[in-house]
Amino acid sequence: MQPALSVNNIIKYFHDPETIQVLKGISFDVQPGEFLALIGKSGSGKSTLLYLLSTMDTDYEGTIQINGTRLTGRKQNELARFRNEHIGFVFQFHYLLPEFSVLDNVMLPALKLGKQPPEQIRKKALELLYMLDIKGHEDKKASRISGGQQQRVAIARALINDPAIIMGDEPTGNLDSKNTKVVFDIFRELARERGQTIIAVTHDDEFAANCNRVIEMVDGKIVGE
Numbered sequence: 001m002q003p004a005l006s007v008n009n010i011i012k013y014f015h016d017p018e019t020i021q022v023l024k025g026i027s028f029d030v031q032p033g034e035f036l037a038l039i040g041k042s043g044s045g046k047s048t049l050l051y052l053l054s055t056m057d058t059d060y061e062g063t064i065q066i067n068g069t070r071l072t073g074r075k076q077n078e079l080a081r082f083r084n085e086h087i088g089f090v091f092q093f094h095y096l097l098p099e100f101s102v103l104d105n106v107m108l109p110a111l112k113l114g115k116q117p118p119e120q121i122r123k124k125a126l127e128l129l130y131m132l133d134i135k136g137h138e139d140k141k142a143s144r145i146s147g148g149q150q151q152r153v154a155i156a157r158a159l160i161n162d163p164a165i166i167m168g169d170e171p172t173g174n175l176d177s178k179n180t181k182v183v184f185d186i187f188r189e190l191a192r193e194r195g196q197t198i199i200a201v202t203h204d205d206e207f208a209a210n211c212n213r214v215i216e217m218v219d220g221k222i223v224g225e
């Protein structure tokens with residue numbers, strides 16, 4: 001089976017104020033449908049790695065492939081399109097557009113991609129919102145729903161283009177334990193039922209313990225699974 005993600009010997013430096021090597025030769029593959037937690041102490045390089053995997057930062061050595069497509073060395077506009085089509089992002093803070101409706105927030109990435117007519121996108125966005133239990137709130141402004149609901153709307157937005165990979169940077173970091181479990185269960189179901197690949201940076205030991213794979217980083221290296 002072709003890996004959903006293939007990372008080969010990633011090395012990353014920051015040069016400000018002095019040069020530090022933050023990632024020191026990171027290699028691993030992730031298979032379709034895996035639900036992977038990336039753990040490690042503060043400063044170990046987790047967010048830096050996720051940012052590279054997300055294709056947002058292109059200043060590194062080594063190679064990154066997603067679904068067989070080599071992303072290293074591509075132009076920014078190609079990467080932006082690839083991201084929108086193949087990667088879904090869920091962050092600690094939802095970054096919804098507060099003045100836009102819940103439904104519009106979910107529809108926007110698909111409207112931008114422009115592969116389907118708006119009516120079809122609307123139908124799909126509503127299906128996702130219902131799946132994530134946000135029925136009845138779709139016409140409200142995103143700022144007028146609860147934190148747990150906002151995070152589920154952010155997940156719906158991440159799913160609208162059927163991404164092969166969903167990347168989360170502390171996706172439950174801002175949620176109480178009840179909503180953390182809700183979000184965890186959604187991710188697990190996406191991995192199990194739809195074969196979507198989930199990679200989540202987390203500080204939550206219980207969250208990590210329940211994933212089907214855990215990678216631990218120490219000082220820019222993978223030390224264990």
Ligand SMILES: Nc1ncnc2c1ncn2[C@@H]1O[C@H](COP(=O)(O)OP(=O)(O)OP(=O)(O)O)[C@@H](O)[C@H]1O
Nearest residue numbers: 014015016022040041042043044045046047048049
């Ligand atoms: N833009 C930057 N410029 C310089 N150094 C940076 C930059 N971003 C991160 N670093 C440094 O790189 C190292 C790794 O940071 P990173 O944010 O990846 O760690 P992390 O494991 O995600 O930490 P946390 O769990 O606290 O989020 C740290 O020493 C940090 O200070």
